[in-house]
C-alpha cells in the first residue's frame with residue numbers, strides 16, 4: 370500500500386460531520402487530510418449541505434466522500450472461505466468505496482468466543498488490510514437462542530455490537546436478558562426481526578408475484594409482528610436499564626418502519642437500517658423485470674426468461690414497490706439511520722439450484738453506493754441523506770469505535786473519489802469479491818469509484 374501525496378482540485382466534496390458540501394480542493398499528505406479549501410467559503414458550503422448537498426448541472430463530476438461504513442456484512446471467515454474471506458472482502462469493499470465494515474458472527478463456528486472473534490478478522494496472508502473490520506459478536510452461545518454469550522469478554526476483545534443475525538431470538542425472556550447484558554457491556558443488540566414460524570419455507574414476499582410464480586409466501590407480518598414484539602421488550606428493559614439499545618437490521622416492510630417511527634417518537638432508543646436492495650428493487654425482479662422500484666411499471670407483466678434468478682433470493686425477501694418507497698421515506702425522515710449492505714457472498718454451488726433451494730443473500734458491497742446514487746439521481750434521496758446513511762449514521766450507532774467520517778484538515782485520509790456521472794456494468798470480470806451473487810450483473814449503474822484511500826493508503830484505484 371502506497372501513501373502518495375494527493376491534491377484533489379475542484380471536486381464536489383460532501384462532509385457529513387462538518388455538514389458542508391460544495392466545490393473544494395482537498396490535500397492529502399501521508400495518512401492525513403492536510404487542507405480543505407471550500408471555493409465559495411464555509412458558510413456557503415454549510416448552506417449547500419442544508420439544501421441537500423446535491424450538485425447542480427455544471428458542478429464537478431468528481432465527488433469526494435468520506436470512506437463509507439457498513440453496519441452489516443458477511444466476510445465468511447471462518448468457515449466458508451470458498452465464498453469470501455477478509456482479503457477478498459476488503460478488495461470488494463474498497464471497490465465499493467468502503468473503509469470500514471461490521472462483520473456478522475454467523476460464521477462456522479459462530480463468533481461466541483474471543484478465539485472465533487479474532488479469527489473473523491485475521492487475514493490469512495498476515496498482510497495488513499486496507500480497511501477497518503469491526504467484528505460483531507454472537508448474542509447467544511452458538512447463535513442457538515438458549516443462553517447469552519459472554520458479551521463482556523467479547524467486547525473487551527473488540528466486538529462493537531452483538532447479534533444472532535439470521536437466527537432471530539424468539540424466546541422473549543432471553544431477548545430481554547440479551548438486551549440487558551448488551552447494555553451492561555456497552556453495545557447495541559442488532560436484531561434480524563423475523564417470526565420463523567410464520568416465515569417457515571417462505572420463498573418470496575406474499576403477494577401477486579409469489580402467486581404468479583408459484584413460490585411459497587414469506588408474509589410481511591412475520592417481520593413487522595417480530596419488530597413490534599422486540600420494541601415492546603425493549604420498552605420494558607429500558608424502563609430498568611435506560612442505556613439499553615436495540616438496532617433492527619434490514620427492515621423491509623412499510624409496517625415495520627412505521628413501528629420504529631412511532632417508538633422513536635415516544636423517546637425509545639431504537640434505530641434501524643435498510644439495505645440497498647430493499648430500497649431499490651422490488652419482487653417484480655423475480656419475474657425478470659429489471660426496473661428500479663421508484664419507476665412506474667406495468668402490474669400485468671408476465672414472467673420473462675430472466676425470471677427465478679436465484680441471485681434475488683434474500684431474507685427478508687424483496688417486496689412490493691410501496692415497501693421500497695417506505696425504505697426511502699424512512700431514510701429521508703431519519704427513522705432509518707443507515708443503509709447497510711447485508712453483503713452475503715455465496716458460492717455458485719449454493720446459488721445455481723432451483724429458486725426455493727438457493728441460499729439467501731446478495732453480494733452487495735461493490736454496488737451499494739451506485740444503487741444509492743441511482744436513487745439520488747431519481748430525486749428519491751438527497752446526496753446529504755445518502756452520504757449520512759453510509760457514514761455518520763452507522764458511526765453514531767458504533768459510538769466512537771472508529772474515527773469520525775469527516776473530510777476536515779487533520780482527519781485520517783479515508784475517503785472515496787467517485788465519478789458521479791460515469792456508469793458501469795457489474796460483471797464477473799470487474800467485481801473483486803470472491804462470489805458474484807448479485808442481481809445487478811449486466812445492469813448499468815451510475816457512479817464509478819476511481820480511488821479509495823484508507824488512512825492515506827490506496828485501497829482501490831481504477
Ligand SMILES: [Zn+2]
Pocket residue numbers: 534535561619684685
Ligand atoms: Zn439478517
